[in-house]
Amino acid sequence: MRLPVLLLAGLLLTGAASADGLRVAAVLDGDTLELEDGRRVRLAGIEAAKPPRHANPADGRVWPLAEAATAALADLALGRRVALHGPAPIDRHGLLLAHLVREDGLWLQSALLVRGLARVHTRPDARAYAAELLAGEEAARNAGRGLWRSRVYAVRDAADADGLSRDRDSYQLVEGVVLAVSKSGGETWLDFGADWRSDVTIHIGRGAMREVTRAGIDPLSYEGRRVRVRGWITLRNGPMIEITHPEQIERLEREAASATRQRSDPGDDDLWDDDEGEDDLE
Known part of the structure; x- marks a missing residue:
């Protein structure tokens, strides 16, 4: 090509x-x-x-x-x-x-x-x-x-928190409807489930938020929208993908109903592991 x-x-x-x-x-x-x-x-x-x-x-x-x-x-x-x-x-x-x-x-x-x-x-x-x-x-x-x-490289369902937890330290493409977006202290969380303590979450830290904003992205507009995100699966109150640059998120066209809720400080008592891993081919 x-x-x-x-x-x-x-x-x-x-x-x-x-x-x-x-x-x-x-x-x-x-x-x-x-x-x-x-x-x-x-x-x-x-x-x-x-x-x-x-x-x-x-x-x-x-x-x-x-x-x-x-x-x-x-x-x-x-x-x-x-x-x-x-x-x-x-x-x-x-x-x-x-x-x-x-x-x-x-x-x-x-x-x-x-x-x-x-x-x-x-x-x-x-x-x-x-x-x-x-x-x-x-x-x-x-x-x-x-x-x-290959199912090894298939786009993963964001509703499958248990499956993604088992695949921690691997690079994955994850797709689903964002049920809630919350902001605190310059950081943003996008949650795909009803309980942020265990569901699949996208985290955008302060530095990444500046890049996301420069790219013209408003994460609040993603609530109720279907998105595809790519990145390393870590564990912090359930599976989490850390956004370091805006190209990791694709907003898809399909819409869904949203649910609004508040997020408190996630705390530091949960596992947070940034080590990179590799997918297993099958």
Whole structure:
């Protein structure tokens, strides 16, 4: 899938690579590769299907979706010249986070998304082109391609608090109707159930609220609305997703009746674990 002309122009205007680009010397997994100058790049804004973080390669277990994603990236990029675009920060593993465009104009992130071999995973320092990325993911999900045929990657029901509690420390897409929105001390909570002490909750802290407001989002308007949110599942008075940037929330069109209630201070006696985990492929 080629970039739309206007988007390609925008990428070129913000690009930091040479006009000729660099050749891809190796593909390490479904969203990570090595350039001929030795730099390793992780494709910004997406997460390809991969084995779980604690999988042991010695046990011989096969992870078909992960292998398909790696093979697809190799077919798309190995030996080809690519240009790096976007801010290109360095992550905690020393990898560049960047958008990569092949010499013929093919956008690698989009190509993987529309094949259903990756899903959108933005972060505060890797948010560029989120709308275009989400459109590619939506097309693959609606068509049931790749990882969207697997229940491991299915969009989760926000009403299933027990199931999401069991999946703590995993990255999930969660969808449901927001029953109540509450604000206190510059923070905001969006609750999907009748009891905020145990239901699925979206939390937007003070810093993130500033970004959400700059993006023109009023969380109070989400009460009674169906939304899709993506992020790491932690536990604090039930399953919680912490919002760090506005691209994590999509407001969907369908509406539902709302329920209004008050939230008190959640306190500090419940478990709050920010460690990241990985999905298990099945």
